[in-house]
Amino acid sequence: VAHIRCDDVFGVLGENFTFPVKIDQTIMEIIWTKNKDKVAEWEEQGEIIYFPSFQYRSLLSKENGSLTIFNLEDSDAGTYVLDYLDSRRKNHVLTFILAVLAPPSEPEINCNISGDNLVLKCTADFQKPLNYVWKFRSDKKPHQTQEVSINKKDVDTSEKAACFIKFSQTEKSSEISLTQCYP
Numbered sequence: 001v002a003h004i005r006c007d008d009v010f011g012v013l014g015e016n017f018t019f020p021v022k023i024d025q026t027i028m029e030i031i032w033t034k035n036k037d038k039v040a041e042w043e044e045q046g047e048i049i050y051f052p053s054f055q056y057r058s059l060l061s062k063e064n065g066s067l068t069i070f071n072l073e074d075s076d077a078g079t080y081v082l083d084y085l086d087s088r089r090k091n092h093v094l095t096f097i098l099a100v101l102a103p104p105s106e107p108e109i110n111c112n113i114s115g116d117n118l119v120l121k122c123t124a125d126f127q128k129p130l131n132y133v134w135k136f137r138s139d140k141k142p143h144q145t146q147e148v149s150i151n152k153k154d155v156d157t158s159e160k161a162a163c164f165i166k167f168s169q170t171e172k173s174s175e176i177s178l179t180q181c182y183p
Contacts, residue, residue, distance in 0.1 A: 006095040010128060011072045012103050015169045019080065019096050021066040026087040030060065032067050035078045040067060074100050101127055107165045107174045111181035117149045118181055122163035124172070131166040157182060 011017035032039040040060040042048045048060050059068045065084050069076055082094040104126035111120045122132055123146070134143040137159055148161075157179045164173040 005093075006097065008097050008099070010099050010101055011069070011076070012101050012168050012170050013072055013074065014103065015072055016068055016070045017072050017076075017098070018066050018068040019082070019098075021064055021082060021094065023065045023084065023086075023092075027062065027065055028085040028087060028089070030062070030065050031083045032060065033081045033083070034076075039080070072100050076100055103170050104130060104165055104167055104172060106172055107163050109161070109163050109174050109176040111176065111178075113152070113181065113183075114149075116152050118152055118155050118178070119147060119149050120161055120163075120176070120181075121147045122165065122174070124165045126165075126167060128167060133164045133166070135162045135164065136160075 007020070009017075009019065029041075029043040031041045034054075038051045039054045040048060040050050040058060042060060042062055048062070050056075050058060050060075054069070057070045059070070060066075061068075065082055067080070067082070077098055077100045080096045080098055082092075082096075084092050086092065104124045107122050107124040109120060109122055111118060113119075120134065122134070124130060132144060132146045134145070134148045138156055155178055159178050160175050161178060162173055162175040164171060
């Protein structure tokens with residue numbers, strides 16, 4: 001009986017995506033399918049064969065069995081199955097359900113005055129949690145939160161603040177001049 005695992009995985013449109021395969025045995029043969037159609041296959045000592053829709057945009061690793069798809073398209077979403085034989089001729093099956101997400105929107109910065117503090121908030125449209133980093137010219141250490149609060153006494157109104165959002169290989173940023181925060 002084959003050992004079966006199923007993972008939900010996410011890639012971003014236009015990025016390269018590698019399925020998170022961790023195989024520590026010697027692999028004798030590999031077959032990757034997408035929605036039951038062959039994507040790539042390899043048998044010991046043979047060449048890797050790629051099937052039409054993946055021919056020039058994917059890469060199969062014989063060492064660990066992982067498949068990389070370059071420049072993800074919406075049509076790449078689907079159910080991928082890795083079927084491989086180990087050196088003991090034992091069959092293993094790993095299933096991945098790949099969702100292709102639109103990249104995050106450009107971040108928007110809002111600021112307001114709350115008591116003695118200037119509060120900056122960065123927002124972007126995306127279906128997953130994003131990494132946020134704030135950078136200020138005067139303050140060398142970055143703030144890794146979606147919202148930053150600074151005491152009004154410490155604010156140089158001629159300064160600019162930048163918010164960077166990151167997910168996987170995609171990074172976007174926006175900048176605001178702090179004078180805009182004061183009515």
